[in-house]
Amino acid sequence: EVQLVESGGGLVEPGGSLRLSCVVSGFTFSSYSMNWVRQAPGKGLEWVSSISYRRTGSYINYADSVKGRFIISRDNAQKSLHLQMNSLRVEDTAVYYCVRGAGEATGDYWGQGTLVTVSS
Amino acid sequence: DIQMTQSPSAMSASVGDRVTITCRASQGISHYLAWIQQKPGKVPKRLIYTASGLQSGVPSRFSGSGSGTEFTLTIGSLQPDDFATYYCLQHNSYPYTFGQGTKVEIK
Numbered sequence: 469e470v471q472l473v474e475s476g477g478g479l480v481e482p483g484g485s486l487r488l489s490c491v492v493s494g495f496t497f498s499s500y501s502m503n504w505v506r507q508a509p510g511k512g513l514e515w516v517s518s519i520s521y522r523r524t525g526s527y528i529n530y531a532d533s534v535k536g537r538f539i540i541s542r543d544n545a546q547k548s549l550h551l552q553m554n555s556l557r558v559e560d561t562a563v564y565y566c567v568r569g570a571g572e573a574t575g576d577y578w579g580q581g582t583l584v585t586v587s588s
Numbered sequence: 589d590i591q592m593t594q595s596p597s598a599m600s601a602s603v604g605d606r607v608t609i610t611c612r613a614s615q616g617i618s619h620y621l622a623w624i625q626q627k628p629g630k631v632p633k634r635l636i637y638t639a640s641g642l643q644s645g646v647p648s649r650f651s652g653s654g655s656g657t658e659f660t661l662t663i664g665s666l667q668p669d670d671f672a673t674y675y676c677l678q679h680n681s682y683p684y685t686f687g688q689g690t691k692v693e694i695k
Contacts, residue, residue, distance in 0.1 A: 503684070505632075513624070513632065513675055515684040529682040532589075565632070574679040575622050575634045576643065 470494035470577045472566045477582030484556050484586070490549040490566030490579055498544040501570035504551050506562035507581075514562075517551065518570065534560075556586045590614050590678055594687035600695040607663040609690045611676035616656045620680035623652055623661045627672045635674075636661065666692075 476488040488504070504516040517540040520527035528540055539552040549566055566579040591614040601607050611621065623636035634643050636652035639659055649664040663670055671694055676687040 512689045513626075513677075513686045515677075515686065518682065518684070531683050570679065571620075572638055572641070574620075574637070574684075575624060575632075575677060576637065578631050578633070580631055 470568070472568065472577055472579035474564065474566050474579045474582040477564065477584045479585045479587065480556055481588050482556060482558055482586055485552070485554045486556065486584060488551040488553065488564055488566075488582060488584070492547050492549070492566075492568075495568075497542075497547040500568055500573060502542060502549045503567040503569070503574075504540065504549075505565045505567050505578075506560075506584075507565070508559070508562040511562075516564070519549070520570070553584070556584075558586050560584060561586045589683055590617060590681060590685050592676055592678055592685050592687040594674075594676055594690050596690060597688060598691040598693065600693050601666050602695045603666055603668060605666045605695075607666050607670075607692060609661045609674055609692075611654075611659045611661070611687050613657045613659075613678055617678045617680035619655045620678060621652075621654070621659050622677045622679065623650075624675040624677055624686075625670075625672050626675065632675070663692075668694075 471493045474490045501520045503518045517530045519540045537555045541550045563581040565581045568577040593612045595610050619639040621639045624632045626632040640652045651662045653660050673689045673691045675689050
């Protein structure tokens with residue numbers, strides 16, 4: 469059974485940092501690109517970042533809204549995906565989902581989400 | 589960036605109705621479009637991949653069509669479990685983008 473389990477969310481003050489993690493099981497993690505998608509309270513879904521599966525180097529992309537502040541990374545040995553979030557803003561408040569895939573697999577599995585609240 | 593525009597933004601329908609939701613891309617995305625269902629307080633769930641592929645385990649009353657810039661999600665006969673918000677997602681090029689969502693409510 470495919471599982472994606474996020475952790476690391478919480479309350480942080482504006483300007484602060486937080487590191488999200490997603491540990492997966494049930495599939496060959498190193499063979500899949502991975503994504504972070506977020507949803508602000510009462511709002512729609514927003515793609516945040518993607519990282520490819522490639523062995524030699526990783527192809528990484530970010531939404532303009534987080535570029536320069538967030539860093540996505542992965543550890544294939546630990547089957548984990550991470551999102552380092554720096555210089556957090558109130559508008560980064562959202563549930564953050566770990567999402568599998570690219571190409572035909574895009575969005576086929578989602579984690580349960582972790583809530584990040586940025587507030588003073 | 590590719591903009592995804594869904595219509596309608598919200599709709600009321602009755603059990604048994606045929607429901608159609610449209611998603612328009614601001615530029616061609618081939619068939620790289622997914623449809624996502626989200627119920628209140630729940631994790632999003634993929635229904636359709638690459639425009640017309642039915643996700644395993646999803647009822648056959650759901651279908652998708654289209655390519656290029658125009659896409660459609662159809663629910664053949666609306667069931668009580670289908671009242672939710674539906675999103676399209678383009679994954680042809682980065683940044684990936686979602687439509688704004690279509691909320692399907694009970695009439």
